[in-house]
Amino acid sequence: MGSGIATALILSNIYVVLKEINNEYLLKGIKTIEANVQGLVSKGKLTADKADKALSMLKGVLDYSDLKDVDMVIEAVIENVSLKQAIFSELEKVCPSHCILATNTSSIDLNIVGAKTSSQDRIVGAHFFR
Incomplete structure (x- = not known):
């Protein structure tokens, strides 16, 4: 994806x-x-x-450090809650505060994806499909 x-x-x-x-x-x-x-x-x-x-x-x-200047991240890993939470936890550490953190999930609640972060206000869904 x-x-x-x-x-x-x-x-x-x-x-x-x-x-x-x-x-x-x-x-x-x-x-x-x-x-x-x-x-x-x-x-x-x-x-x-x-x-x-x-x-x-x-x-x-x-390396996540290469994302230090991006304006938007679109995460597209498998539908695994703990994996997504770990990724977003890492993203919020390195991405600028204005960066939109998007997930391509189609089945996991965004509040759950962002539960282990302090960045819930910038986590959005951005579902792509063919």
């Missing part, structure tokens, strides 16, 4: 910092995004120049 969200954002000229838990998953995510973009080029829906520009707007990282 995260790769699809990242693809949509870079195609809309929005910079994306893609954070993963390890290098293997990060490379897999980046390759998926590249394949998504190249698929649009192959179908004639996107020029090679625009594809290159879109891909230049993607940065892959392994």
Whole structure:
């Protein structure tokens, strides 16, 4: 899901910092995004120049500290309450106070997602689907 969200954002000229838990998953995510973009080029829906520009707007990282300057985070992990709570707890430590903290959950109450943070007022739902 995260790769699809990242693809949509870079195609809309929005910079994306893609954070993963390890290098293997990060490379897999980046390759998926590249394949998504190249698929649009192959179908004639996107020029090679625009594809290159879109891909230049993607940065892959392994550490939360790389999110220190972002305006919005969209979390897209599996539907696991404790995992989401741990992620949001980390995000509130590093992201600027104006940063919107969004979750892609479709089934977990946002109050529960943010229960272990002091940032409930900036946690929002941002559900994406295909």
